[in-house]
Amino acid sequence: xxxxxxxxxxxxxxxxxxxxxxxxxxxxxxxxxxxxxxxxxxxxxxxxxxxxxxxxxxxxxxxxxxxxxxxxxxxxxxxxxxxxxxxxxxxxxxxxxxxxxxxxxxxxxxxxxxxxxxxxxxxxxxxxxxxxxxxxxxxxxxxxxxxxxxxxxxxxxxxxxxxxxxxxxxxxxxxxxxxxxxxxxxxxxxxxxxxxxxxxxxxxxxxxxxxxxxxxxxxxxxxxxxxxxxxxxxxxxxxxxxxxxxxxxxxxxxxxxxxxxxxxxxxxxxxxxxxxxxxxxxxxxxxxxxxxxxxxxxxxxxxxxxxxxxxxxxxxxxxxxxxxxxxxxxxxxxxxxxxxxxxxxxxxxxxxxxxxxxxxxxxxxxxxxx
Amino acid sequence: xxxxxxxxxxxxxxxxxxxxxxxxxxxxxxxxxxxxxxxxxxxxxxxxxxxxxxxxxxxxxxxxxxxxxxxxxxxxxxxxxxxxxxxxxxxxxxxxxxxxxxxxxxxxxxxxxxxxxxxxxxxxxxxxxxxxxxxxxxxxxxxxxxxxxxxxxxxxxxxxxxxxxxxxxxxxxxxxxxxxxxxxxxxxxxxxxxxxxxxxxxxxxxxxxxxxxxxxxxxxxxxxxxxxxxxxxxxxxxxxxxxxxxxxxxxxxxxxxxxxxxxxxxxxxxxxxxxxxxxxxxxxxxxxxxxxxxxxxxxxxxxxxxxxxxxxxxxxxxxxxxxxxxxxxxxxxxxxxxxxxxxxxxxxxxxxxxxxxxxxxxxxxxxxxx
Numbered sequence: 001x002x003x004x005x006x007x008x009x010x011x012x013x014x015x016x017x018x019x020x021x022x023x024x025x026x027x028x029x030x031x032x033x034x035x036x037x038x039x040x041x042x043x044x045x046x047x048x049x050x051x052x053x054x055x056x057x058x059x060x061x062x063x064x065x066x067x068x069x070x071x072x073x074x075x076x077x078x079x080x081x082x083x084x085x086x087x088x089x090x091x092x093x094x095x096x097x098x099x100x101x102x103x104x105x106x107x108x109x110x111x112x113x114x115x116x117x118x119x120x121x122x123x124x125x126x127x128x129x130x131x132x133x134x135x136x137x138x139x140x141x142x143x144x145x146x147x148x149x150x151x152x153x154x155x156x157x158x159x160x161x162x163x164x165x166x167x168x169x170x171x172x173x174x175x176x177x178x179x180x181x182x183x184x185x186x187x188x189x190x191x192x193x194x195x196x197x198x199x200x201x202x203x204x205x206x207x208x209x210x211x212x213x214x215x216x217x218x219x220x221x222x223x224x225x226x227x228x229x230x231x232x233x234x235x236x237x238x239x240x241x242x243x244x245x246x247x248x249x250x251x252x253x254x255x256x257x258x259x260x261x262x263x264x265x266x267x268x269x270x271x272x273x274x275x276x277x278x279x280x281x282x283x284x285x286x287x288x289x290x291x292x293x294x295x296x297x298x299x300x301x302x303x304x305x306x307x308x309x310x311x312x313x314x315x316x317x318x319x320x321x322x323x324x325x326x327x328x329x330x331x332x333x334x335x336x337x338x339x340x341x342x343x344x345x346x347x348x349x350x351x352x353x354x355x356x357x358x359x360x361x362x363x364x365x366x367x368x369x370x
Numbered sequence: 371x372x373x374x375x376x377x378x379x380x381x382x383x384x385x386x387x388x389x390x391x392x393x394x395x396x397x398x399x400x401x402x403x404x405x406x407x408x409x410x411x412x413x414x415x416x417x418x419x420x421x422x423x424x425x426x427x428x429x430x431x432x433x434x435x436x437x438x439x440x441x442x443x444x445x446x447x448x449x450x451x452x453x454x455x456x457x458x459x460x461x462x463x464x465x466x467x468x469x470x471x472x473x474x475x476x477x478x479x480x481x482x483x484x485x486x487x488x489x490x491x492x493x494x495x496x497x498x499x500x501x502x503x504x505x506x507x508x509x510x511x512x513x514x515x516x517x518x519x520x521x522x523x524x525x526x527x528x529x530x531x532x533x534x535x536x537x538x539x540x541x542x543x544x545x546x547x548x549x550x551x552x553x554x555x556x557x558x559x560x561x562x563x564x565x566x567x568x569x570x571x572x573x574x575x576x577x578x579x580x581x582x583x584x585x586x587x588x589x590x591x592x593x594x595x596x597x598x599x600x601x602x603x604x605x606x607x608x609x610x611x612x613x614x615x616x617x618x619x620x621x622x623x624x625x626x627x628x629x630x631x632x633x634x635x636x637x638x639x640x641x642x643x644x645x646x647x648x649x650x651x652x653x654x655x656x657x658x659x660x661x662x663x664x665x666x667x668x669x670x671x672x673x674x675x676x677x678x679x680x681x682x683x684x685x686x687x688x689x690x691x692x693x694x695x696x697x698x699x700x701x702x703x704x705x706x707x708x709x710x711x712x713x714x715x716x717x718x719x720x721x722x723x724x725x726x727x728x729x730x731x732x733x734x735x736x737x738x739x740x
Contacts, residue, residue, distance in 0.1 A: 168694075168722060168738075169708040170540030178716050314702065324538075328722040328738065332684065332711030338539040341702030346548050352538060352698040357727055357734060364727060368538075368698065 002045040010107070011137070013037045013079045016048060017109070018141045021059065021081050023050040026196040026226055030299040032112075032149035034059040034082045038067060041075030041104070060084055060094040064101070074102040079135075081109035081142045086120040095121035099128035109135045109142030113150045140354070148198075148300040151320055157290040158301040161198065161321035162310060163191055164337045168326060171334035172307060177210075179335075186361030187325040189219055191304075194323060196222035198302035200229035200258070200293070204309040205239035208232060214247045215304070229298060231258045233309050235281060237265025243272050258296065260289050286316050311340020314350075317370070322352060324366040372415040380477070383407045383449045384505050386418060387479070391429065391451050391515045393420040396566040396596055400669040402482075402519035404429040404452045408437060411445030411474070430454055430464040434471070444472040449505075451479035451512045456490040465491035469498035479505045479512030483520045510724065518568075518670040521690055527660040528671040531568065531691040532680060533561055534707045538696060541704035542677060547580075549705075556731030557695040559589055561674075564693060566592035568672035570599035570628070570663070574679040575609035578602060584617045585674070599668060601628045603679050605651060607635025613642050628666065630659050656686050681710020684720075687740070692722060694736040 002008055002016060014037075021035025028051050036059040038046040049062025057065070060080055067073060084094040084106065098106060106125050111134075112118050122132050135142065143150075151159040165183040166172055173179035181188065195201055201215050215230055217223045230252055232239060240259075243249055248257070249272070259269050260279035269276045275296060279289040293301070303313055313319050343349045352368035359365075372378055372386060384407075391405030398421050406429040408416040419432025427435070430450055437443060454464040454476065468476060476495050481504075482488050492502050505512065513520075521529040535553040536542055543549035551558065565571055571585050585600055587593045600622055602609060610631075613619055618627070619642070629639050630649035639646045645666060649659040663671070673683055683689050713719045722738035729735075 167719075168540075168736075169706060170538075171706075171708075174713060174716065174719075176714065180716075182716070311702075314700065328725050329716070329719045330684065330708060330711070330722065331716075331719055332681075332708040332713050333706075334713075336539060336541075336703075336706060338541075338700060338702040341700070343544060343702050343704075344546065346544065346550075346552070346699070346701075349537075349544075349699045349701055351732075352700065355698050355732075355734070357729075359727075362721075362725075364725070366538075 002048070004045060006045045007043060008037075008039055008045045009043070010079075013039050014107070014109070014135050014138055017079045017081050018138060018145065020048045020050045021145050024052045026222055027053045029054060029148065029199050030152060032082055032146035034080065034145070036060045036063040036078060036080040038063050038073070038103075039077045039079065040072055046072055046076060055090050058085065058091055058094050060098060061091065064097070070101065076103045077105040077107060078103050079107045081145055083108045083110070083112045083117060083119075084121040084125070085112070085117050086124055087116040093121070095124040099124055099130065103130065105131040105133065107133045107135060110139060110146070114153050147320070152294065152299040157287070157294045158199070158298050159321070160301045160303060160313065160319045161323060162303045162313060162319045163194065163323045164305065164310065165191065165325045166327070166337050167329045167331040167334075169330055169332065170336050170338070171331040172305065172337045173335040174331055175333050182329055182331070183325045183327045183363050184361040187327070187363045187365065190360050190365065191323070191325060192217060193220040193222070195228065195302050196220055196226060198300040200231050200298045200301050202231040202233060202301055202303045202309065204306050205232060205234035205236070206308060207304070207306045208239045208246060208248065212247050214251045216251050227253070227256055229256045229258065231260065231293065231298070231301065233279070233312070234259055234261045234265070234269070235279070237261050237268055240265065240269050240272065258293060258298070281312065283316050286312070286318060290318070305337070307335055307337060307339045310337055314338065314341040317350070319370050322366070322368050322370065325360065325363050326366060327363045372418070374415060376415045377413060378407075378409055378415045379413070380449075381507070383409050383447075384477070384479070384508055387449045387451050388508060388511045388515065390418045390420045394422045396592055397423045399424060399518065399569050400522060402452055402516035404450065404515070406430045406433040406448060406450040408433050408443070408473075409447045409449065410442055416442055416446060425460050428455065428461055428464050430468060431461065434467070440471065446473045447475040447477060448473050449477045451515055453478045453480070453482045453487060453489075454491040454495070455482070455487050456494055457486040463491070465494045469494055469500065473500065475501040475503065477503045477505060480509060480516070484523050517690070522664065522669040527657070527664045528569070528668050529691070530671045530673060530683065530689045531693060532673045532683060532689045533564065533693045534675065534680065535561065535695045536697070536707050537699045537701040537704070539700055539702065540706050540708070541701040542675065542707045543705040544701055545703050552699055552701070553695045553697045554731040554733050557697070557733045557735065560730050560735065561693070561695060562587060563590040563592070565598065565672050566590055566596060568670040570601050570668045570671050572601040572603060572671055572673045572679065574676050575602060575604035575606070576678060577674070577676045578609045578616060578618065582617050584621045586621050597623065597626055599626045599628065601630065601663065601668070601671065603649070603682070604629055604631045604635070604639075605649070607631050607638055610635065610639050610642065628663060628668070651682065653686050656682070656688060660688070675707070677705055677707060677709050680707055684708065684711040687720070689740055692736070692738050692740065695730065695733050696736060697733045
């Protein structure tokens with residue numbers, strides 16, 4: 001945190017804009033995360049702001065509102081992680097507001113991909129005599145802030161991330177089926193926190209039957225702050241009968257639960273008052289089901305297993321991101337988390353990109369992209 | 371590298387002693403790696419030295435020999451990664467030599483575990499009025515320098531490290547058997563370099579038959595510098611018949627090759643003029659075979675697979691260290707590197723310790739201990 005009037009370098013301002021953007025995590029969808037820092041003509045900190053909740057003010061406006069006197073903006077520089085918007089949405093266009101103010105320069109992280117915005121915000125600012133510059137660093141960080149948004153705007157389906165907890169040797173369970181717990185408590189809390197960064201969590205019917213998870217936010221910063229949506233993949237309708245005895249049913253409103261199942265099992269699920277969405281184990285079946293979820297307001301999906309679900313997502317190439325919590329335990333023979341994913345040759349095997357790895361308790365969290 | 375007369379802090383001296391010790395990697399066995407830095411009374415760098423080759427001078431002596439004038443040692447401090455030796459071996463005891471010099475202080479990394487040395491070197495120095503202090507940091511780094519030595523002195527068998535190259539999801543090969551290459555070239559070169567840090571490399575008969583490896587040092591700093599020993603685990607004697615057509619036979623002297631096989635297959639191996647050592651797939655069988663290898667001068671063993679060998683080593687709890695090269699490829703269904711390692715419950719599953727992880731090209735190298 002910087003104090004009003006404190007000296008701040010351009011590099012610090014960029015990094016602080018990125019950190020500030022993260023304040024909106026989990027609450028801005030389907031909008032992107034955006035952070036903004038305003039620095040006066042003497043390179044002193046004036047204000048910061050983030051887009052905090054969908055429907056509320058954008059980052060630039062929150063930062064501007066924190067400036068007590070418009071006179072302070074004369075010659076100021078505004079750092080913003082994403083190109084300012086140029087269209088009327090829930091809120092008026094930010095680029096227009098900025099254009100009218102006496103600020104001198106706008107430094108932006110990345111351009112928007114939204115066709116209603118892309119480049120136009122920057123053009124408007126230039127037309128009004130502002131200097132406009134991109135960040136020269138931190139592109140990857142800025143892209144990460146908007147990854148869910150950019151993906152769903154371009155593809156009209158949810159951004160999907162696999163969350164896996166596995167042993168050092170990639171197993172989710174012993175041969176006996178025992179699986180609790182392979183990863184440590186810090187990892188499990190961290191994984192629940194990440195759950196909050198997504199609109200919805202997906203699990204398979206097997207996980208529901210055997211683990212009876214609550215899939216809630218209990219010990220995270222999202223507890224009592226957010227209702228998450230649940231997607232259940234139940235091809236054969238087998239989780240339907242005793243669903244009302246499950247922890248999931250007790251902890252979540254039925255209106256927040258979405259079941260993907262084959263057409264012939266849809267009817268029997270309806271009695272549980274959840275959303276029931278037709279699904280088939282094919283690329284086309286997935287495409288339709290995901291579009292359906294997207295139309296129902298799910299713009300990002302956090303996939304928590306089990307192995308059949310992972311296999312489906314991998315086989316159909318549906319995920320964009322992977323979180324693997326790797327524990328130091330060596331299980332040996334057991335259930336690999338990629339057991340249901342088949343490849344004929346090394347040439348066709350997918351290769352993860354932008355792989356980062358960090359310690360979490362005695363485990364490691366690997367984050368990578370498909 | 372520091373220059374003569376350059377200011378050097380105690381922290382820098384310790385770290386430089388550790389780095390200097392590594393110059394002996396691969397050449398000092400069965401001795402430990404040791405590094406030494408001498409700093410004069412004004413905290414200026416005087417000299418550094420390492421134990422470079424078995425049978426040659428110890429680190430302290432090499433450092434002392436680099437000091438041009440004994441007068442410079444008045445009031446000097448000597449930093450050494452391991453307690454100075456106090457017994458006559460191939461070379462005279464270092465502690466005695468140091469005791470006679472006008473140095474003021476000896477700062478050592480860790481105490482020796484060798485009963486002929488432990489604590490005695492330090493006592494001798496104190497008796498001669500030297501200040502003796504342990505490093506307050508870098509214990510783990512100093513222990514790593516002597517891990518092979520300390521283990522074999524205590525257990526009278528080789529220190530053993532598993533080297534594994536696997537996919538992101540822990541597979542050594544696709545279901546089809548295809549396995550070349552899962553890890554990247556940087557990893558494979560790095561793995562060959564690590565091979566040089568050990569007395570011998572172990573592979574199974576399956577690896578020999580299907581991969582026909584050369585197991586040499588071709589593109590590493592050990593090329594033309596060192597002959598490594600090869601241990602082949604061939605329970606059923608199946609690699610015996612066409613052994614002389616293998617690259618391994620062509621690249622290595624038969625006297626550097628050791629075959630572990632069941633008693634009934636020993637005779638047929640003898641014709642290849644290699645060392646043949648009786649082995650059984652039991653704890654007792656391994657114990658005898660490893661003692662035998664140790665008596666033949668193998669004090670450390672680098673185990674390169676395949677999966678049967680890994681399974682044996684894991685099942686009998688024989689390895690001390692693990693190097694896992696994890697690639698960003700996602701193989702899915704295939705051969706897990708721990709396929710032949712069975713555990714009945716999570717309670718009995720081994721948990722790796724002191725896990726470090728670093729990027730190597732587009733892969734990651736995980737180093738951990740059992």
